[in-house]
Amino acid sequence: MKIVVRVKLLPEAGQAAALRSTLRTVNEAANWVSGVAFEQGVPREYELRKHTYAELKARGLGAQAAQHVIKKARDAYTALKANIRAGNLGKPGSPRRAKAESKPIRFRPEAAQPYDDRCLSWQYDTATVSIWTVSGRLRNVRFACSPDVLKTLRAHRKGESDLIERDGLFYLFAVCDVPEKPVNENPSGFVGVDLGIVNIATTSTGYRAAGRGLNRHRARQLELRRKLQAKGTKSAKRLLKKRSRKEARHTANTNHIISKTIVTTAERTGHGIALEDLTGIRGRVRLRKDQRTSLHAWSFHQLGQYIEYKAKRAGVPLVYVDPAYTSQQCSQCGHTDRRNRTSQATFECRSCGTMLHADDNASHNIAHKGVTVWITGRESRAPATP
Known part of the structure; x- marks a missing residue:
C-alpha cells in the first residue's frame, strides 16, 4: 500500500x-x-x-x-x-x-x-x-x-x-x-459507521464523534474570512493568507483522530468495518440555501479515505454498503417507514415501538448490511472521488 x-x-x-x-x-x-x-x-x-x-x-x-x-x-x-x-x-x-x-x-x-x-x-x-x-x-x-x-x-x-x-x-x-497486514477473513462481526454533519461518525459499538466543535470552528473561520475580505486592507490580506488552509488542517486532524479510533476498535475486537457508499450525495440531496454551506463543507470522503487506508494497514476488512433506508429502517424488527424518523436525533419504530438515537439505529443497520455483503461475497468497491 x-x-x-x-x-x-x-x-x-x-x-x-x-x-x-x-x-x-x-x-x-x-x-x-x-x-x-x-x-x-x-x-x-x-x-x-x-x-x-x-x-x-x-x-x-x-x-x-x-x-x-x-x-x-x-x-x-x-x-x-x-x-x-x-x-x-x-x-x-x-x-x-x-x-x-x-x-x-x-x-x-x-x-x-x-x-x-x-x-x-x-x-x-x-x-x-x-x-x-x-x-x-x-x-x-x-x-x-x-x-x-x-x-x-x-x-x-x-x-x-x-x-x-x-x-x-x-x-x-x-x-x-508500506506492506499491508493480511486481512482477517473471519471477522466476528462488523462495526457499522454512520456518517453525518451533526455527528461526524456514529458507530454500532457506541462511539459517537460529535460535529458541534468542528461546525463551530468552521462557522468562526467563515465569519472571520468575511470580515477580513470586507475590510480589504493590506494587513487584512496578510492575515487571510496567514490563516489560509487552517480550517482544512483542523478538519483533517479531526478526521485522523476519528478514523484511528474506529479502526483501532475494530482491530482490537476482531471486527470488520462497514461504511456507507455516499458517492454523489451532494447532487442527490436538496437543501435550503442556509444549509448548503454545511453540506458542501462535509468531509465524508476524506474521513472514508482515512478509515480505508488505516484499515488496510491493520488488516481490518472493510466493505461499502448501500445507504438507502438506513435511517428509516428499524434495526430491531426491520420495519421501514419514513415516519419512524421523528426528528434529526430521534428514531421511534411505528411497528415494535423501539426508541433509539437515530444515528445509533442507522449504524446498526449499516453493520447488518456489512455482514450481508461479506457473507454473500459481493465485491465491495471504494466510491469514486466526488
Missing part, C-alpha cells in the same frame, strides 16, 4: 533561494511544454518529448528534471481528460468546460516538482537530503519530521518525492510503500 509522508525542509538562506529559483524555472518550463502540447493536440509523452526535450536541456534543466517536466505536463492533460469524461467540469458546451478546453494548462510558480532517486538522496542518520537545483547539487539540506515519519521513511520509502513551496516554506512529500 502506498502512502505519502511529509517532511519540512530547513534550508539555509542560500539553499532556500536555490530551491525557490528551481521551482520557478521548472514550472515556467512546464508552462512552455503545456503550450506545445496544446498546439500539437496533446500527443503521447514520447512524441511530446521529441518536440520539447532539446529546448528544456538548453534552458539549463538536467536530463531527469527535463523528463519530469514533460511527464508532469502530460499527466496534467490526462487528469483534465479524466475530469471531463467524468463530468466534473460540466456538460459539453458549459462555460466551465469550454474554458478548460480552450487554453493550455498553467502551473503556478511554486507548484510541485517531482524528484526521483537520481535527483534526490536521503541521509536519515543526519536528517539531511541532497537535491538537484538549477544552481547545482545542494548537499546537507536539513529536514524535520516526527520519529514515526522518519521510521517510515527509513523502512518503506520507495518512488518519487515532490518538492513544494507553501507560504515561503519548503516541503518534501515522499511516497512510501
Whole structure:
C-alpha cells in the first residue's frame, strides 16, 4: 500500500533561494511544454518529448528534471481528460468546460516538482537530503519530521518525492510503500459507521464523534474570512493568507483522530468495518440555501479515505454498503417507514415501538448490511472521488 509522508525542509538562506529559483524555472518550463502540447493536440509523452526535450536541456534543466517536466505536463492533460469524461467540469458546451478546453494548462510558480532517486538522496542518520537545483547539487539540506515519519521513511520509502513551496516554506512529500497486514477473513462481526454533519461518525459499538466543535470552528473561520475580505486592507490580506488552509488542517486532524479510533476498535475486537457508499450525495440531496454551506463543507470522503487506508494497514476488512433506508429502517424488527424518523436525533419504530438515537439505529443497520455483503461475497468497491 502506498502512502505519502511529509517532511519540512530547513534550508539555509542560500539553499532556500536555490530551491525557490528551481521551482520557478521548472514550472515556467512546464508552462512552455503545456503550450506545445496544446498546439500539437496533446500527443503521447514520447512524441511530446521529441518536440520539447532539446529546448528544456538548453534552458539549463538536467536530463531527469527535463523528463519530469514533460511527464508532469502530460499527466496534467490526462487528469483534465479524466475530469471531463467524468463530468466534473460540466456538460459539453458549459462555460466551465469550454474554458478548460480552450487554453493550455498553467502551473503556478511554486507548484510541485517531482524528484526521483537520481535527483534526490536521503541521509536519515543526519536528517539531511541532497537535491538537484538549477544552481547545482545542494548537499546537507536539513529536514524535520516526527520519529514515526522518519521510521517510515527509513523502512518503506520507495518512488518519487515532490518538492513544494507553501507560504515561503519548503516541503518534501515522499511516497512510501508500506506492506499491508493480511486481512482477517473471519471477522466476528462488523462495526457499522454512520456518517453525518451533526455527528461526524456514529458507530454500532457506541462511539459517537460529535460535529458541534468542528461546525463551530468552521462557522468562526467563515465569519472571520468575511470580515477580513470586507475590510480589504493590506494587513487584512496578510492575515487571510496567514490563516489560509487552517480550517482544512483542523478538519483533517479531526478526521485522523476519528478514523484511528474506529479502526483501532475494530482491530482490537476482531471486527470488520462497514461504511456507507455516499458517492454523489451532494447532487442527490436538496437543501435550503442556509444549509448548503454545511453540506458542501462535509468531509465524508476524506474521513472514508482515512478509515480505508488505516484499515488496510491493520488488516481490518472493510466493505461499502448501500445507504438507502438506513435511517428509516428499524434495526430491531426491520420495519421501514419514513415516519419512524421523528426528528434529526430521534428514531421511534411505528411497528415494535423501539426508541433509539437515530444515528445509533442507522449504524446498526449499516453493520447488518456489512455482514450481508461479506457473507454473500459481493465485491465491495471504494466510491469514486466526488
